[in-house]
Amino acid sequence: MGRQCIIELICSNLTFPFAIYIKEQNMIKRNIFGLIAILALTSVPAWGQANPCNPCNPCGGKKNACNPCDPCNPCGGKMAAPKLVSVNPCHAKFGTVFFVADSMRRDQVTFLSEAPLEDIVGTTNEISGYFAFNPDRPKDGIRGFFTVPVKSLNTGIPLRNEHLQSEMWLNAASNPNITFVIESVENVYLTKRAAGSMTYKMMLVGPFTVNGNTKQLRVPARITYLQESDKTRKKKPGNLLGVRATFELALADFGITDPTGSDIIGVKVGKTVTIEVKAFASDMKPTAGNPCNPCDPCNPCGGKAKNPCNPCGP
Amino acid sequence: MKPLIAIAGVITIIAIGLWLATGVHPYTKFEDVVQEETPIDADDPFAEAGFYDEDETITQVVTRDVFYFGFLPTPQSIMDKHALSVSSVVIPVWLVVGVIAIVRRQASRQIRGSSA
Numbered sequence: 001m002g003r004q005c006i007i008e009l010i011c012s013n014l015t016f017p018f019a020i021y022i023k024e025q026n027m028i029k030r031n032i033f034g035l036i037a038i039l040a041l042t043s044v045p046a047w048g049q050a051n052p053c054n055p056c057n058p059c060g061g062k063k064n065a066c067n068p069c070d071p072c073n074p075c076g077g078k079m080a081a082p083k084l085v086s087v088n089p090c091h092a093k094f095g096t097v098f099f100v101a102d103s104m105r106r107d108q109v110t111f112l113s114e115a116p117l118e119d120i121v122g123t124t125n126e127i128s129g130y131f132a133f134n135p136d137r138p139k140d141g142i143r144g145f146f147t148v149p150v151k152s153l154n155t156g157i158p159l160r161n162e163h164l165q166s167e168m169w170l171n172a173a174s175n176p177n178i179t180f181v182i183e184s185v186e187n188v189y190l191t192k193r194a195a196g197s198m199t200y201k202m203m204l205v206g207p208f209t210v211n212g213n214t215k216q217l218r219v220p221a222r223i224t225y226l227q228e229s230d231k232t233r234k235k236k237p238g239n240l241l242g243v244r245a246t247f248e249l250a251l252a253d254f255g256i257t258d259p260t261g262s263d264i265i266g267v268k269v270g271k272t273v274t275i276e277v278k279a280f281a282s283d284m285k286p287t288a289g290n291p292c293n294p295c296d297p298c299n300p301c302g303g304k305a306k307n308p309c310n311p312c313g314p
Numbered sequence: 315m316k317p318l319i320a321i322a323g324v325i326t327i328i329a330i331g332l333w334l335a336t337g338v339h340p341y342t343k344f345e346d347v348v349q350e351e352t353p354i355d356a357d358d359p360f361a362e363a364g365f366y367d368e369d370e371t372i373t374q375v376v377t378r379d380v381f382y383f384g385f386l387p388t389p390q391s392i393m394d395k396h397a398l399s400v401s402s403v404v405i406p407v408w409l410v411v412g413v414i415a416i417v418r419r420q421a422s423r424q425i426r427g428s429s430a
């Protein structure tokens with residue numbers, strides 16, 4: 001009865017091996033719940049992992065020991081704000097430059113794929129870039145540049161994110177960013193004008209790059225300009241620009257095709273995906289007004305309580 | 315063998331029950347990225363300026379912490395919580411039962427053979 005057996009199993013997708021070591025065969029009979037306990041212990045998941053992609057719960061529910069009191073910087077600076085992109089001097093000539101780089105991550109790019117088997121929603125808040133134009137005379141021209149890191153796209157399933165970033169799809173290693181350069185503007189018309197605000201609808205035209213493939217796109221957008229006021233300061237400092245755009249991308253146009261031998265596009269992933277962009281830019285560079293720590297507007301004094309620059313006091 | 319089969323049965327019932335109770339999702343998920351309608355904030359200066367149409371339905375994509383015990387696992391590594399699913403729990407359990415049954419049968423044959 002002292003026979004020992006080792007059972008090693010590989011689960012259905014061959015990625016979940018676990019072993020059960022049973023010393024005594026009688027153990028099973030004596031302890032009905034023993035096997036359940038062993039199974040539970042051998043499949044202990046990595047609970048409580050931090051979730052840097054979730055702005056509502058960036059620390060995975062754990063109070064961060066580094067900086068537990070700062071809601072703007074709950075992960076002790078580990079969740080970096082989108083990087084400021086440098087402005088093309090040729091673009092800057094077109095008027096005021098409005099920067100998109102929200103450390104609070106309120107800007108959002110989403111993609112929606114609708115296919116017979118599955119609808120996929122993905123999102124990122126890591127959008128950075130700029131708009132250069134004269135709000136009073138947008139027909140004179142608009143220039144701009146936007147970039148989104150492929151690695152920041154989140155579909156809610158880590159394995160799917162990994163596939164999305166892989167060579168077969170967006171190839172994040174070789175082409176880390178999705179970019180859009182605004183080179184011209186068409187069909188500009190004013191939809192609403194009020195004191196200190198203007199809203200335009202227009203077609204933004206320029207090269208859109210995904211997966212290392214570039215295609216000229218015409219993106220319908222709505223742009224609202226707001227002069228700085230007490231109300232706007234609650235959102236962001238400076239004169240503000242809100243940008244909304246919705247457009248469709250055909251995956252084949254950007255060299256995204258089915259992995260060899262599979263039939264995923266059209267069945268599990270739509271042949272076209274709908275992209276929605278909502279961003280709020282400001283003509284005040286995010287660095288302005290934060291002499292202590294120009295990189296982080298949420299933590300202007302770098303967490304140093306006794307810093308004389310600390311606007312919140314000691 | 316009966317206790318083993320009973321345990322496997324209980325685990326199967328629990329797994330399928332959990333799958334049904336958490337919404338019969340194909341994959342195990344711990345966060346959900348969903349598009350949902352959001353009301354326009356009346357105090358939003360952009361809303362007043364015509365950033366949204368008056369009759370427009372505004373949607374926003376939100377990431378929520380959830381738990382869906384799916385039918386299929388989506389693990390990135392061995393010790394990944396996304397490895398939990400109906401198939402990755404139930405199939406190994408029944409494989410264990412099957413292997414133990416085979417080993418026992420062979421052992422009892424050997425005992426019978428040696429005693430004969």
